[in-house]
Amino acid sequence: MESLETLILSGCSNLQRFPEIDGKMESLLELRLDGCGNLVCLPSSIDGCKCLKTLNLSGCSKVETLPENLQHVESLEELELSETAIRNPPSFIFQFKNLKVLSFNGCKGPPTKLRSSFKVQQRGSTDSMGLTLPPLSGLTSLRRLNLSDCSLCEGAILATLVVYPLCKH
Numbered sequence: 828m829e830s831l832e833t834l835i836l837s838g839c840s841n842l843q844r845f846p847e848i849d850g851k852m853e854s855l856l857e858l859r860l861d862g863c864g865n866l867v868c869l870p871s872s873i874d875g876c877k878c879l880k881t882l883n884l885s886g887c888s889k890v891e892t893l894p895e896n897l898q899h900v901e902s903l904e905e906l907e908l909s910e911t912a913i914r915n916p917p918s919f920i921f922q923f924k925n926l927k928v929l930s931f932n933g934c935k936g937p938p939t940k941l942r943s944s945f946k947v948q949q950r951g952s953t954d955s956m957g958l959t960l961p962p963l964s965g966l967t968s969l970r971r972l973n974l975s976d977c978s979l980c981e982g983a984i985l986a987t988l989v990v991y992p993l994c995k996h
Contacts, residue, residue, distance in 0.1 A: 830854055837883075838862040848875040861885040861907065868892065874899040883907040885930070893917055901925065909933050909973070922965035929966070930973035 829851050836842060842863045847870045855876045860866055866887045874896035884890055884907060891912040898919035906920065909932035963969060
């Protein structure tokens, strides 16, 4: 599997754990696990996928965390975390220099856990009812941010865009 570039396991409802990754998957560019509703976690050896550009976990409703070693996959360009159980995204997500697409679509429910990563910073005040985004200054390549259906407060998006405009001139 040394030359494998794309692995699509979308909709594999019986998949609970993705196997540990050895050095033979260094060429993997795209890992699609969307719709694997029983998947609980990714292996800590995910950093063995040095060339990984796309990671799609959309609909993996039992995935609550991402392995810390994912932060070493510096080539990541697209991270799809929609409809997962991730409520406290690791801060390293917001430091991926090559990330172009980030999606948290459908991140609903009481945002209390999520608030620790998405610091509520609305012009010096704290809004206890709504969720705001962290500064996105580390995401220098970001082109698409999907926060649909996330129960964000009105000022949250505006405050973030003022801190880090997504449109570059």
